[in-house]
Amino acid sequence: MFIDRTKVYVKGGDGGSGAASFLRQKYMPYGGPDGGDGGSGGSVIFEVDSGLRTLLDFKYQQHIKGSRGQHGQGKKRHGKNSPDLVVKVPPGTMVYRDETSELIADLIEPGQRAVIARGGRGGRGNTRFANATRKAPKFAEKGEPGEELTIILELKLLADVGLVGFPNAGKSTFLSRISAAKPKIASYPFTTLTPNLGEVHISSGRNFVVADIPGIIEGAHQGTGLGLKFLRHVERTRLLLFILDTAGTENREPLEDFNALQRELRLYSEKLSEKPQVVVANKIDLPQGQENIEKIRKNLPQGLRFFAVSAVTGEGIQELLFFLADELDRLEKEERETVSEEKLQDKERKIYRRRDEPEELSVIFDGEAYRVKGERIEKLVHMTDFNYEEGVERLQYIFSKIGLEERLKKEGIKEGDLVRIGPMEFNFTEEGF
Template identity: 55%
Template sequence: MFYDRAKIYVKGGDGGNGVVSFRREKYVPEGGPNGGDGGHGGNVIFQVDSGLRTLVDFRYSKHYKADRGQHGQGKNMHGRGAKDMVVNVPPGTVIKDEETGQVMGDLVESGQSMVVAQGGRGGRGNARFVSSKNRVPTFAEKGEPGEERQLILELKLLADVGLIGFPNVGKSTMISRISAAKPKIADYPFTTLVPNLGVVRLDEGRSFVVADIPGLVEGAHEGTGLGHRFLRHVERTRLLLHVLDGAQTEGRDIIEDYQIINRELAHYNEALSRRHQIVVVNKMDIPGSEENIHRLKDCLEPDIPIVAVSAVTGDGIDKLLLLTAELLEKIEAEPMETLETEEVRIVEGPTGQRFTIDFIDGVWVVGGNEIEKHLAMTDFNNEDSVKRLQHIMRVMGVEGALRKKGAASGEEVRIKDIEFEFMD
């Protein structure tokens, strides 16, 4: 089964905790703090493996969590950073954040990689907090939690040539004749439910990859048939072979078929309407095809190449392959097609806003990445560590902001799962 979409969970490794430690040696009075820092948590990294073709591995493994960093130790010994978790993905993988809809990356080249979940910073040991006012700090930071998110992975096939056209026009028969691909072939619509890839070899050093793109019917750009599921694969191709039924065996008109498919491509992505095309009129072994191809030629621009073939008998196939190879050589190598801008929704907070305050059900709720990070790195079993958090909140302006919004002494303040009592 071909899998071209997956939903997974990723989490960077937590940072190791810093440690509270003091130098304790004979004849060394008041040796001072020597607690080491925690190690950095591992990142989750996606890397392109050109040997992969589908996202099937993500059907069986949906959770990816990197290791946490090692905790710090006494004698100023820092914890070891964790190794990154490298996850292989096929070329053509688009990575989206499920919550925001933001496109995080588009991996197309072999070996290309990106960090999808950052590991947490290691907590600082008490030796880091020595100052002129506090010569003997009795607290340390906990490790910063690693990033975590739900991801949507979408695969857009990487192929030089895409076969497009209505169901039952003979695309699968054609790809089985020109390559070693063995697609399912039968005389009913939507026989092909998955894209088929085939490598066409003409002679030494001349070859190209062809993708049979199923599911294109009228309304495909709105999801009709298998439309949305497979239209994205067309975006990667450099050349389109638009296959038409010259014999009109399905009762449709050849000219209308040509117009409808091109209209669907333009509706889905305007750039596809400008993609290079070769019009392939198939089923020329069936009577009546000659008349239809003449009608088609009269309607098309003279610079649009038209090739008559029979995928069943093989007539015209060699001419089509040579023309395809020649046109591919002429087409200037273009950058990989990126996702449409309307799909990208980057969510950003107001500039300069370090935290938010809301009054919900009688509770003052404080939020924001910065304050939540400090919260996660605080050891609430250590009184000095809690006092440091209070100092940080005061410096950030949280206390003053609560006061301005009307918070009174004794009222409840919540940051994530931790509750405080506001003291004015």
């Protein structure tokens, strides 16, 4: 089964909690704090595996969670960090944040990795909070929660050449002729229901990958036929090869087919329609195909490379493949030069975020409670162990330092109103929370 788009929930492992412990040994009945820190949770990391070609695994694994870090213990024993969870994905996988459609990662090269959900850091033990004025802290931090998000995985197959053509134009036969790929071939429309990849070997060290994109018809950019489901796979190719049924075996005009394909690609993406293109007149082994070769050649846009071939007999195939290999070499050289120039420009205009830049804090009244939003303050509440009075006092002190009470009053909060921060609820009083 070919799956190229799916939704997955991902969560990094929570950090382990720190320990609130005191040294108790013979002759040292009142030793100082010795609680160890918790270990960090495991991050969820996606890694490209060149052996994969589909997102099928994620159809059955829609929840991915990193493991939790170990809790700290007495005698300053720190908890172990949890190992990261490495998840394999096929080349060409794009990861989007579901809520905002923000692109998180574009995974292309074999072995390339991206951290999708970071694990939480371990909570600090009470040893960390001891100082000159607080020599025996009786509290510790809970582990930081791991990052969690829902993502959309979208696969765009990586290929050097994309075969574009109407159903029954001979794309699958052409692919089986030039590579070891064995796509399903039959004489009815939409024989190919999934993209097929084939590797073409020209000579030692000169190989390229061809993708047979399932038949595109008029209205494909709006989802007609297989439509949008497979048009995305053409975006990754360096070069487009238009396969035309020169003999008109489906009672269609080859030139009309070409113009319709150009129109669909342009309506789907202007950038896609600007890719280098080559036109291949297929089925010249048929009498009608031979008659139409010159007519097609003369009516194509000027400067467009044209080849006449027969995918069945192999006529004209070798010349086409050598041209494609040379053209791909040229395009690759241009891409390397462009990428080098872009990297240089990025380095020159890189702006570093100031460490002292204040975090944005927002207060929203939802009709029931005042909800306080802010990554740092929400994590702080998550990591506070409310079983320890000193830990709660520390949290209240931080609230006053960041001006949370004044901010709430500015929003119109009154005595007894409910305040929500992360998973916790508080009742507001003039004396504080």
